Each structure stands twice: as C-alpha cells, then as structure tokens.
Amino acid sequence: MRFLRRTLYAGALATFVLPVAQGAPPEAPAGFDNLTNGAISQAEFDSVREVFEEREFNADGLGPVFNAQACVECHQSPVTGGVSQITEVRAGRFSTRSGFQEHPGGSLIHDRAIDATMQEHVLRGNDVRAGRSSLNVLGDGFVEAIADSTLRAISQSQPSSMRGQVIEVPLLESPGNTRVGRFGWKNQHASLLSFSGDAYLNEMGITSPMFPVDNTSNGTVYDDGVADPEDDGADLDIFAAFMRATKAPPRDTALANTADARAGSSQFDAVGCGTCHVRNITTAPAGTLINGGTFAVPAAVGGKVIHPFSDFLLHDVGTGDGIVQNGPATTRNKLRTPPLWGLRTRSRLMHDGAQITIGDAVLRHGREASAVITRYRQLSETRRNQLLTFLLSL
Secondary structure, eight states, X not given: OHHHHHHHHTTGGGOOOOOOOSSSOOBOOBOSSXXXXXXXXXXXXHHHHHHHHOOOOGGGTOOSEESOSSGGGTSOBSSTTSBOSOEEEEEEEEETTTEEEEOTTOSEEOSEESSGGGOOOOOTTOOEEEEEXXXXXXXXXXXXXXXXXXXXXXXXXXXXXXXXXXXXXXXXXXXXXXXXXXXXXXXXXXXXXXXXXXXXXXXXXXXXXSSOSOOOBTTBOOOOSSOSOSSOSHHHHHHHHHHHTOOBOOOOHHHHTSHHHHHHHHHHHHHTGGGTSOSOEEOOOTTOEETTTTEEOOTTTTTOEEOOSOOOOEEOSSOOOOOOOSSOGGGTTOEXXXXXXTGGGOSSXXXXXXXXXXXXXXXXXXXXXXXXXXXXXXXXXXXXXXXXXXXXXX
C-alpha cells in the first residue's frame, strides 16, 4: 500500500516555482482544516497526510525501541500535524569536569519496545532528567523557509541580556553543509527532511539512508528482524512534503476581536513578551535555494508573513533541562522559544508539559525573561487577565 501511495505521489516532490511579485508580502494561509497551503494539490496533500497517519508494525521494522507507531500519534490535535499530550523522557549525567554526557544508548529514553527484554529505563547515575512535550508541526514549511539572515537579525536586535543564541546544525540531506537550527526543543535540525529522518528513527525505530542503524536499548544492540535501512528515503520525502504543505495555526478570531484580547495584545508588547515571542516574520522569497541548495522555496510558502510568536532561537529562561543535543555545551540550559501560534490547542504547557494553565506557564519564566516577568507581575489583575485572554486567542 505504501508503494502505491508513493507511486501516485511521484513528481510532486520536484515542483518548481516562480518568484513572488514585488509589493507588500501576503499573509500565509492559516487554518485547522486539513487543507493544503497550496504548495501541492489537495489530492497530493491528502495522499501524503495518509502516509503521515499510517501506523508502523514489527514487519515494517518498528523498534526495537520506539515511542509511537505513527507520526500522527504525537501530532494530532485538533488536526493531523497539531500537538498532543504526549511527553517523552531524556536523560544523561553532568559534571563540571566532563560536561554533559548522554545516557547509554542516547539521551532519549524510549517508552516502548517490541519485546520486554528490550525495554529501556533510566539507569542509575543519570541524574539529568527531562520531559519533552510533542511539538506542533503545522506551518513548519513556513518556518523552514525563514532565511538564516532573518533569524540572525532577530538575535542581533534583541537586548544583550535577552539575545537568542543562533546555532548552525548539519543538513543531513546535504553532507558537509550546515544551516541555522530551528526545529526541535534544542534547535537540533534546520530542515524538515533532516527532522523527519530523526523522528522516523527515534520515535518509531525506522531506519533510512539518513539514519541507517537502529537505536540500541540502553546501549545494548538488538535485532528487530528487518534489514536496515527499512525505508529507502521515500517516506522521509513524504513526511517533509506534508509538513511543507500545511497551513499555519489560525487565531481564534472571535476571541481575538474582543476588547479584552485587543487590550491584552497591547500588554503583550508593553511588558516585552514580543522580544522573544516575535509576532511577525517574513519568509524568504519563492525560488530561494535552501538546505544546502537541495530545496527551492515554493511560491505558496515564500515571501509570506507569518505570526509564529517565536524567534526560533535558544534562550535560558530558567527552565533549561540540562540536555545537550546538536549544539555546543552552552546550549545545555537553553531551549527554543516555543511558537505560540496554536497555543489554545495545548492542555499541557512548557517543554515538559508541567504547567496546566497559561498563567502558571508565564510565571515559570525567569533568567533572561526576569525583567519581563517583573513587569507582568506589576500589571493590575485586569490587565494580566487581558494579556492571558490574548494568549488564549492564539
């Protein structure tokens, strides 16, 4: 069945685009409606979405350790590609002498295994432990299309005490090339193809040309019974194509147009939340070659204004989890500014899902955000409630 879907979809991955006309950049399409943003046709979008929703089984190469059987298990609320309540575990150890060291088998501790003997557990001595909530991938095609120079300019525009860290990460589809990271809680990936390969291996245990070797269980090698690589790379192309064709998360327009939400929007800016939760970003022009020259920004995605409420940079706001992934040691206690678009679809907040209310999540901020939170606390109760109403409209 998967081969048939790939055959039906063949050709859509190599679409070429024309440059965007000069003038004020248009808004990116937004909606929770399972409709394409225009990068591919609706029929193609439905086809790639079906593969994104497809479950993997032992015969497909699932495992030996894994967290889910389908992409949609972690990205499904309110539509395919959205968030979920799933939280994963990462672990390792830290000493001032040797720095951060991953847990045996990698920092990700898998929740499931195809056999009880393979189940992973956090081993003694690994006292750096962190929860990681699932991320929304809707609109990520627009995020991928943000020029590196734009992210660097955002960082440079921020006060030195709140300046987001930019890191360059490898592009797995273009060996030897790097790009500014923007995906994952640690900005560990810069392209949706690299992100897809990582997730296919680490969430489902499916190997591919990018990641040809199965994960171990706490450092012990097990055979899942299927020859590696288990995917020839076609599924990775399809996952990336799906994310590139999704619309951005929309606002709750009814709530956003209330007096309280409009006043809260002003308070959001006044206290300084927008320094990191950047309201407006324009993507690179259509036709721009990105990801080491392997991908051209589609017309449906290029030259569009998005409202992610994120700078996609790494910051220390006092919630750092101590984990190092694809960056230098200085990223240990930093996390990517979470985009606030679609915030109202989350029931568990922050990187570990530990906060249940938006107000509690705001008050958990510190360190680089200390001055912002001081101003937030100084607001009257009415103005704080207005700001929270605005956030609930996102």
